[in-house]
Amino acid sequence: MLKAEKVLNAALVAGETSGDLLAGLLLDGMRTRWPELHSVGIGGPQMAKRGFQAWWPHDKLSVHGFGWEVLRRYREIVGIRTQLKNRLLAYKPDVFIGVDAPDFNLDLEAALKAQGIKTVHFVCPSVWAWRPERLEKIKRSVDHVLCIFPFEPELLAQHGIAATYVGHPLANVIPMQPDRAQARAKLGLRPDDPVVAILPGSRESEVRHLVDVLFQAAALIGQARPAIQFIVPAIPALRPRIEAAAAASGVGAALRVVQGQSHTVLGACDVTLIASGTATLEAALFKRPMVIAYRMSAMSWQIMRRKKLQPWVGLPNILCRDFVVPELLQDAATPQALAKEVLAWLDASAQDPAKIQRLEQRFTALHAELQRDTPTLAAHAIATVLQA
Template identity: 45%
Template sequence: MTSTNPPPSTSPESRVPSSGYPLIAIIAGEDSGDQLGADLIGALRRRYPQARFVGIGGARMQAQGFESWYDIRELSLFGFSEVISHLPRLLRLRKALVARMVQASPAVVIGIDAPDFNLGVEQRLKQAGLRTVHYVSPSVWAWREKRAEKIGRSASLVLCLFPMEPSIYAKHGIDARFVGHPLADRFALVSDRVGARDFLQLPQQVPVLAVLPGSRPSEVARLGSIFIDAARQVAAALPGLRVVIPAANPQVHAKLKELLAGGAHDDAAPLLLDGNAHEAMLAADVVLLASGTATLEAMLAKRPMVVGYRVSPMSYRIARALKMLKTDVYALPNILARVAGLGEKPLVPELMQDDCTATNLAAATLELFHDSERRGHIVAAFEQLHRLLRGDLESHAGERAATAIAEFVDAGQTHD
């Protein structure tokens, strides 16, 4: 990974003028942030053709002309225990990044997701007089709502992906705007199972189960064997079942290949894919997956799902001891369904922590395969939620986010 030592100084003459050709700083964490950042850069560049974009970003952002000062993998952490073990390195990175940002004096600093890192950076930069935006609100509706006040100390503008979020910030006097969820723009309202199966060369008339045990190697190490064992139990009980397992990246692919070693090698063997998670979901009748963004993707694919998850025992004990969670459901489709008034009962089964066993996951998955009426109810609810996330606007989420940021930047230049 890239060193986190303080970088060489940047002279004022090297800065892009803020009037007309702004220097825009973006700090993205993980693959999802890289995709959001790439979409945002493309939309902002249409407004500022000669803008310069700097900060932390991945390959997609760099393909848009972004200058990444550090490796995005430096921020790809999850859970209390993982952050704690990397804390000294993260603190060095934060110190170096803040110093470089202050020296560069961008027109705006946009933190994308990664709140454990970005909010601390944004707060220091805001105190230093820079204008800050946080894109992707932390889950204030699931965790302690007072976090909204902390976010307001870090960002002058919060861009929200979910429609229920701005009202929470409004209680604390914080400017927050719903821009829509970018994933909602990438899925058709009517999904194409036939096309997805043709693409993956899967038979049209057999039951298909997509299995996604996480996008990080640490998640797959914790959950992979449980999910694969569950899939094998489902396959033993459901003749002709085809199992498809998309790997998020090469590291995850290698780990899944290791976990699958020793299994059957006939047509019934799980099909391990390099990527193509969306196609795998669209091709499936049911999806078995780890809690996280993938549950939103499966919802937008209109696929009934079973959700499972386990965090490290330390992370779980800390969250329970501090009473940090304010919700009794965890999967995004269940949270959104409740917010949308579709009922208090969970829309899809979710099995968390000690309940997340191969036997429990397999039983819940088989129930969905055998209950076509319930699957139809879930699909209808997913269609309604998809429309909610897209909003009533014709433009895409990235365009709406860029519009809000451009207004924020231009207002700052007017007052400078």
């Protein structure tokens, strides 16, 4: 194993909650390899637990969509990137690691690489799903990409981009056989009644576009199944908006909002009604049936639809290369349609258990494929970049 003889000064940028989690796990591997690691940049609480010094909090970079949703934050975000670039060029870290957030990180990485700073990008941008024009930008911007899906390094190699498959960190965090009864007990849920988890997203704009329709679907599900329990995890910043939508939905006491605990919520549920994103992969790793929903502004939808390269949007379907779970996007994501698909999963649990078992088997195989020693593999790849 390559060993470092000196303090490693690393700079990282993670732009939202999921990036903060990924970066925290990456820092675990780096600190094991470089005990005197000094890390700075933009990050959140998971990174701070590993001794990371945040010059800006990660939620400053949380933005979603196109058009006005980005433009209203454009000046602030560009200003932060300019200040960070100048500070890093003066600081001259041994390595810069951009964790996801490609719209922010790739330009920053290009500027730092041009000045001789080693650059690594953790999580390959979804060039295999949409925006393939990013491949040339990635090649200009980074020395190495750490990939979380097994098919990505070969794709990048075809375009002259060095990459390493390090597995998906979540595959090691989530148990292969989740304990549903324990999760329900922890949340104070009735052990035998059906539970639907509703995950409306971790960004303000996601919640704004989607939460009302999800709770309207919950009201319809509750009418069909009076004994059902709904549980909704919410980050603190979004909890007031989510609770207001819950109160307006008419679902009543059957729906409860809890702070955080998304993994416990997924472990407890029978089915999840969930916004497209990383959370859908988490639901797959918990082996849970799901209905994927997504809505955005009309302008964002038109742009994204034109750039889409695959028939699937949800990560479980992309990775399984099949519509193993339903996706209802934009105008198709109506309360009636969402409720119908959730009820179909609940009916299958009672009437067609083999359907649920087949899904669980596919998700178990996916879990095994993604399970690697990510912190160690990532740290080894970073060490190789530093010695190049």
